[in-house]
Amino acid sequence: xxxxxxxxxxxxxxxxxxxxxxxxxxxxxxxxxxxxxxxxxxxxxxxxxxxxxxxxxxxxxxxxxxxxxxxxxxxxxxxxxxxxxxxxxxxxxxxxxxxxxxxxxxxxxxxxxxxxxxxxxxxxxxxxxxxxxxxxxxxxxxxxxxxxxxxxxxxxxxxxxxxxxxxxxxxxxxxxxxxxxxxxxxxxxxxxxxxxxxxxxxxxxxxxxxxxxxxxxxxxxxxxxxxxxxxxxxxxxxxxxxxxxxxxxxxxxxxxxxxxxxxxxxxxxxxxxxxxxxxxxxxxxxxxxxxxxxxxxxxxxxxxxxxxxxxxxxxxxxxxxxxxxxxxxxx
Amino acid sequence: xxxxxxxxxxxxxxxxxxxxxxxxxxxxxxxxxxxxxxxxxxxxxxxxxxxxxxxxxxxxxxxxxxxxxxxxxxxxxxxxxxxxxxxxxxxxxxxxxxxxxxxxxxxxxxxxxxxxxxxxxxxxxxxxxxxxxxxxxxxxxxxxxxxxxxxxxxxxxxxxxxxxxxxxxxxxxxxxxxxxxxxxxxxxxxxxxxxxxxxxxxxxxxxxxxxxxxxxxxxxxxxxxxxxxxxxxxxxxxxxxxxxxxxxxxxxxxxxxxxxxxxxxxxxxxxxxxxxxxxxxxxxxxxxxxxxxxxxxxxxxxxxxxxxxxxxxxxxxxxxxxxxxxxxxxxxxxxxxxxxxxxxxxxxxxxxxxxxxxxxxxxxxxxxxxxxxxxxxxxxxxxxxxxxxxxxx
Numbered sequence: 110x111x112x113x114x115x116x117x118x119x120x121x122x123x124x125x126x127x128x129x130x131x132x133x134x135x136x137x138x139x140x141x142x143x144x145x146x147x148x149x150x151x152x153x154x155x156x157x158x159x160x161x162x163x164x165x166x167x168x169x170x171x172x173x174x175x176x177x178x179x180x181x182x183x184x185x186x187x188x189x190x191x192x193x194x195x196x197x198x199x200x201x202x203x204x205x206x207x208x209x210x211x212x213x214x215x216x217x218x219x220x221x222x223x224x225x226x227x228x229x230x231x232x233x234x235x236x237x238x239x240x241x242x243x244x245x246x247x248x249x250x251x252x253x254x255x256x257x258x259x260x261x262x263x264x265x266x267x268x269x270x271x272x273x274x275x276x277x278x279x280x281x282x283x284x285x286x287x288x289x290x291x292x293x294x295x296x297x298x299x300x301x302x303x304x305x306x307x308x309x310x311x312x313x314x315x316x317x318x319x320x321x322x323x324x325x326x327x328x329x330x331x332x333x334x335x336x337x338x339x340x341x342x343x344x345x346x347x348x349x350x351x352x353x354x355x356x357x358x359x360x361x362x363x364x365x366x367x368x369x370x371x372x373x374x375x376x377x378x379x380x381x382x383x384x385x386x387x388x389x390x391x392x393x394x395x396x397x398x399x400x401x402x403x404x405x406x407x408x409x410x411x412x413x414x415x416x417x418x419x420x421x422x423x424x425x426x427x428x429x430x431x432x433x434x435x436x437x438x439x440x
Numbered sequence: 441x442x443x444x445x446x447x448x449x450x451x452x453x454x455x456x457x458x459x460x461x462x463x464x465x466x467x468x469x470x471x472x473x474x475x476x477x478x479x480x481x482x483x484x485x486x487x488x489x490x491x492x493x494x495x496x497x498x499x500x501x502x503x504x505x506x507x508x509x510x511x512x513x514x515x516x517x518x519x520x521x522x523x524x525x526x527x528x529x530x531x532x533x534x535x536x537x538x539x540x541x542x543x544x545x546x547x548x549x550x551x552x553x554x555x556x557x558x559x560x561x562x563x564x565x566x567x568x569x570x571x572x573x574x575x576x577x578x579x580x581x582x583x584x585x586x587x588x589x590x591x592x593x594x595x596x597x598x599x600x601x602x603x604x605x606x607x608x609x610x611x612x613x614x615x616x617x618x619x620x621x622x623x624x625x626x627x628x629x630x631x632x633x634x635x636x637x638x639x640x641x642x643x644x645x646x647x648x649x650x651x652x653x654x655x656x657x658x659x660x661x662x663x664x665x666x667x668x669x670x671x672x673x674x675x676x677x678x679x680x681x682x683x684x685x686x687x688x689x690x691x692x693x694x695x696x697x698x699x700x701x702x703x704x705x706x707x708x709x710x711x712x713x714x715x716x717x718x719x720x721x722x723x724x725x726x727x728x729x730x731x732x733x734x735x736x737x738x739x740x741x742x743x744x745x746x747x748x749x750x751x752x753x754x755x756x757x758x759x760x761x762x763x764x765x766x767x768x769x770x771x772x773x774x775x776x777x778x779x780x781x782x783x784x785x786x787x788x789x790x791x792x793x794x795x796x797x798x799x800x801x802x803x804x805x806x807x808x809x810x811x812x813x814x815x816x817x818x819x820x821x822x823x824x825x826x827x828x829x830x831x832x833x
Contacts, residue, residue, distance in 0.1 A: 329525035332492050337539035337586070338513040351529045 169415075175408035183404055197409040201396065204403075207410060209383040210392030215417070217300055217375075217388055218368040221307040225315050225364045226357060228308070233319030234345050238331070248320070255313035259306070259373050266306055267377060270296040298385040302378035303371075311367050315360035322356030323349055358428045362421060369418050389414045442503055442516075442593035442626035443468045444489060449498030451484050451650075458484040460650040462498070466643075471620050471627045472655075473637035476647035476673070482630045483598060485647070489628060490596050491515050503593045513542075515594075518587035522599040524579050526571040526586075532558075533567040536586045543590075557589040560622065561615075577608045584616075588623060595627040601636065613640060634674050638662070646670045668808035671716050671801060677753060679716045680775050683805055686711040690815075691802070695758035695773055698735050698800065700815045705802070707812065712805040719753060721799035722777040724785070728794035733816050735795045740775060742789045751778050754785060756793065 132140070142149040174190045175183075176198070182191035201207050235241075236248055268274055272295035281289035296302040326349050334344035350357060372390055381391040393410045396403055422429070444466040451459040459481040466472050474482040487493035489500060491512035499508045507515045518539075526535050534541075536557060540550045558564060561581040571579055580600060587595055597616075601609045617640055620627055631637055637644045638658045645655040646669070654666035658674075665671035671679045684693030686707045690700040693715070702709050728734045740756035756775040777793060785791055802812040 327523065327525070329521045329523045330527060332490075332512075333519070333521060333525040333527070334538075335492065335512045336490060336517065336519045337590075338542040340511065340513070343542070348527055348529075352527075 172408045172411055175404055178405055180405055197405045201406050201410045205392055205395045206383045207392045210389050213386050214388035217303055218365045220304045221368045222361050222364045224308045225312050226361055229315035229319050232316045233323045236320040237324030251313045269293045270302040298379050300386045303374050306374050307368050311364045318356055318360045322353040326352050355428050362425045445501040447499050449495045452496045457650050462652055469624050471642045473629045473641035474645050475631055475637040480647040481650040482647050486596050486598055486630050490519055516592055517594045518592035519596040520583050520587050520600040522602050524583045528571050532569050532582050536589050539590045553589050557585040561585045576604050597629045599631055664813045666810055668803045679718050682715045691715050705812045714803045714805045716801040717795050719776040719778040721796040723794050725792035725794055731796050733797035737792045740791050742785055742791050
């Protein structure tokens with residue numbers, strides 16, 4: 110027995126135990142990673158996460174640095190603020206009615222969310238629960254809209270909403286002796302100039318999310334509701350939507366955030382005045398005077414503007430994640 | 441008045457005909473089972489009565505009103521589903537009262553009715569539970585309470601017991617019969633389980649490939665099946681079938697002959713017929729002496745025994761050459777017999793059997809229609825007189 114173990118030990122020493130001595134820390138780590146690939150994956154995960162967090166969070170940190178730096182020290186800003194001036198967060202509200210801009214943003218977001226959820230629910234019901242010819246191409250066409258760059262719509266919609274588009278009314282020249290025109294409504298400086306394009310642009314994603322959710326509610330439940338006395342619409346609102354609550358919440362939150370973050374239409378469909386329904390963008394840009402550009406105030410305003418959405422995401426994140434994955438992982 | 445009338449009702453899908461020219465009249469207070477194999481159109485028929493599916497042709501009347509194009513909510517029906525279909529986001533009270541609340545009943549009236557309905561199905565004290573906190577049987581009782589609370593004209597039940605375990609199913613079966621007696625409402629019940637249909641219903645409607653085969657009381661379907669399909673579907677284990685030909689001396693097949701006078705049985709010499717006999721109407725020759733109308737003895741060899749406890753099923757081979765029979769297990773050569781459990785017959789033993797003539801059925805092999813029930817000469821017949829088959833039913 111003793112000789113046996115001795116021999117095998119010798120053999121091991123001869124082949125295996127010498128080599129680690131020549132290895133540095135990196136090659137050791139490499140060889141152990143080859144033994145356990147999970148280590149390598151975990152390391153990659155940490156690297157990717159740290160990189161992602163850095164690129165996402167650094168701008169926020171930079172905003173905070175800017176916001177806290179007093180105006181006269183705004184040159185050569187480093188990684189640490191050149192002073193400490195929390196009064197910027199108050200000054201923002203003194204220079205412009207920033208709370209009204211925020212209120213406008215909230216109202217625009219909520220209006221759009223309600224419209225989108227209502228219409229996308231009906232569309233989601235049709236796409237998720239009914240069978241009809243041309244369903245797949247129609248769904249694709251709707252999704253294709255969401256891939257269009259919003260800027261492509263800007264000029265035609267601006268013309269339309271400023272009342273510059275006139276449609277000739279056919280036959281009026283025969284009846285009244287002169288050609289009559291129907292002018293597009295003047296929606297500039299009203300919420301509708303923003304809510305309408307927002308609703309159209311953000312609808313496809315909500316339709317898609319709600320379609321997957323409504324499609325998974327068992328037919329029997331809808332049948333039961335209809336037998337019990339609802340119409341198809343009643344069954345949608347009393348049974349299907351309550352059971353798809355995570356999906357509806359996801360669609361709603363995503364729509365709200367998209368509207369809150371939107372720039373083009375928010376900037377161009379009003380004159381930037383708080384009383385003319387300009388959202389946050391108007392407030393931040395409105396801080397800019399004719400002779401100065403108060404970066405510290407704009408940074409402070411940005412941070413204030415981000416807060417409601419940050420809170421919403423933190424509160425709703427579990428629902429959003431479960432909502433987005435529930436569609437993918439059926440049952 | 442909860443009578444239901446289907447006239448020339450058909451349902452075509454793109455390339456399939458699910459229901460083909462269905463004509464059924466169901467009387468007020470009747471318990472009718474629609475029974476048939478999967479895909480026979482029984483569920484489609486029920487969905488059309490419920491209004492969940494619109495018929496392609498034909499009309500449906502419920503309680504004297506035409507409802508063919510009415511939505512489900514205006515038909516005066518309630519339905520119990522196979523997958524139970526309770527609303528998972530509502531508690532038991534809300535589930536039961538759902539239909540009442542939609543119809544704007546008073547709060548007191550709703551309370552009173554919910555209480556009464558939950559009494560009937562024995563759900564006292566569970567009204568605040570959520571469906572996922574309940575067992576399968578309790579959920580099914582909630583679904584039934586939800587159906588009865590509105591006092592509908594007609595109950596539709598789509599395999600309501602299919603998802604329950606065997607013991608609970610038998611229990612709920614008697615509960616449903618009790619409920620039917622108590623409420624005295626028309627019930628249309630869909631099932632693929634012929635035992636359920638036999639035990640519960642006033643009449644059975646047997647469906648196959650979208651067509652109504654027979655609608656009659658259970659024992660009529662059992663004793664006088666209208667055609668080969670009904671004969672094979674109703675009864676477990678299934679009826680024995682032997683294909684053969686009518687000769688001057690009676691029925692003749694490869695391995696089994698039964699003598700009778702063709703002229704008196706409404707068949708012609710040369711007809712291709714199928715003889716049907718249920719396992720319990722096949723007797724060992726010794727026991728068969730007590731029969732009033734036994735056939736001649738038939739030589740068989742026992743093959744496989746299936747002891748069930750209260751009876752034994754014995755598979756008998758009709759041909760002399762056992763080897764060939766084992767290879768080709770054609771039913772034509774095989775006869776299933778049910779005997780007392782104390783029988784001493786063993787496997788691979790020569791057994792002589794007789795058939796009870798009064799229980800022999802003759803079917804037209806090609807059309808499947810029943811030609812004759814009972815092969816007792818009409819002159820000497822006592823109980824079963826050979827009548828014309830209800831082939832046009």
